[in-house]
Amino acid sequence: MAVAPLPKPQNDTLLEVDNLKKHFPIKGGFLRRTVATVKAVDGVSFAVKRGETLGLVGESGCGKTTTGRTVLRLEKATSGEVLFEGKDVLKASGGQMKNLRRDMQIVFQDPYASLDPRITVGESIAEGLVIHGIGSASERADRVREVMARVGLHSAQANRFPHEFSGGQRQRIGIARALIMNPKLIVCDEPVSALDVSIQSQVLNLLRNLQQEFGLTYLFIAHNLSVVEHISDRVGVMYLGKMVELADSEDLFREPLHPYTKALITAIPVADPTVKRERIVLQGDVPSPINPPSGCRFHPRCWIAKDICKEQDPAFEEKRKGHWAACHFAGQF
């Protein structure tokens, strides 16, 4: 399989991911041998510039969450390279990793599961400071109050427990947990998927405000295209463990080059019943990542696929300036 070439970062790159792979072995039988592997992430490359938001979209099971987790080394990568400010994350020692974690944080999808129910939210928010031995107890308390105010929580609520908060408030707590470390990068793993629509926009606006204020860089993982369009500077589209298209948000939504992206975009509902749209409905299901299709992984569902697509895996290359796609017939539909 051809190694995907790395999109060259133009300027100040914060995070560089090169040919990242994460394969989960499936053990079976009496001897617990590996009988198959799930190729959750199978050669993904991208770069995130300082201060930007890179959106990562795709269907459930396409590997976008695994990509985020592997970048933070919450999941052990099978192969590939992750460079954060030039430092190799995947090879960092225990101590180096601990230092790196100060700069790389994550906000989880489920605000109900990601907070320890037996710890007050104040303690929860301060945990990062405690782990890294930052400040005295009173300094930490001050900092917690400051951060809580910043994410829109009342600091008097610091002694309460997670079950006393609503979903949106909990997600703010999750953001505060990450924010208190003064990170450079925050991986947002579907941070609004579990929230009500009305709360979603509040949390998205908060994330955007924090980004401007603290110069944060986001790797924003989501399956909701409207959300991603709203918040991202650039967007990467994943399908079955691979990146199929990566471009500036505007470019991508205006003129997608990959048929899969095209299909996704036509599926975005428009709040106007009079608008007649040509919707591309994909046939079939996402194939199993245990045994992906030959050639281009999208070919069994692609309406412009030709014979070459069954045999040859298209390279992920720059079709136009800053617009990358992995398709033999990019934009020809």
Place this chain on the structure above:
Amino acid sequence: MATAASPTVSVEEGKREQSETQWAIAFRRFRRHRLAMISLFVLVIFYMVAFLAPVIAPFPRDYQRVQDGLLTPMSVDTQGNVRILGSDRIGKDLFSLLLYAARISLTTALIVSLIAATVGVVLGLVAGFFRGWVDTIITRTAEFISTFPDLPILLILASILVRSENVPVPGFITAFVGVVMGISERESRIVALVILVLSFLSWIGIFRLMRGMVFQVREQQYIESSRALGASNLRILAKHVFPNALPPIIVSFTLLLNGALVSESALSFLGLGIQEPTPTWGNMLNVARSFMFEHPWMPLVPSLPLLIVAIAINYIGDGLRDALDPRQRAG
């Protein structure tokens, strides 16, 4: 939660908002469980009486007078003393004996449960958290021990260890047991061995439960969230895994306490546990067995308190389960 989330208290007013911990909420629910509260009261009384035995008991522990043998309850002996619960064949005062025995039986059960729970919890945490070969070794050992039927292995171990004079027991252990139970070093050696044998067979239930809970808790996202902040394994275990895995362990501890109490009594009843002159409820029952047809009140003397304590512990367990199980919030 009702108090904490009361909508009438605005955030602005609550300058020093302090809400209940989950433990406080559980405690509040426990207090509403009437039977459990009564049982707790009964149990505390039993333990207090047991420890105050030397003060309350009308006769010294080893007092005996053959002329006053087999007196019925509330009768007056040759010395003019009232025997509240009667006397046994050699004229020991059963009421006094019962109090001294309570101290031995109840503390033995408590110590066995504490040891077994500690061992079970620690091994469960280690096996569940680190998994792999550590888990395999501990779990297989636990399974190996639990394949033996309980009573026979108890009898065999007890007859080998407790009867033998040359099993070494560290001095500080016999000293500790002696002080807690108010018995001589020679007697406490045997008690310590019984405790050891019972503990060895009792930790497996708690261990299994803890391991299962740790498996469940360690997959929670808040564990990963702490790891993302850079938390060490030790911190995650102590700060997040242990507190979240604990509630069912507390409930199960009451079962353990009950089991230990009954096992010790059974062992002593069969003459293989704690032996005379150290009195326990079990060996009092053993003595009474020979006279149960002529003097049916004699076996009742130790067995009624045993029954009451066992029931009380069960109700406390019920109350704890209701208080700690979040799925039964409705109550």
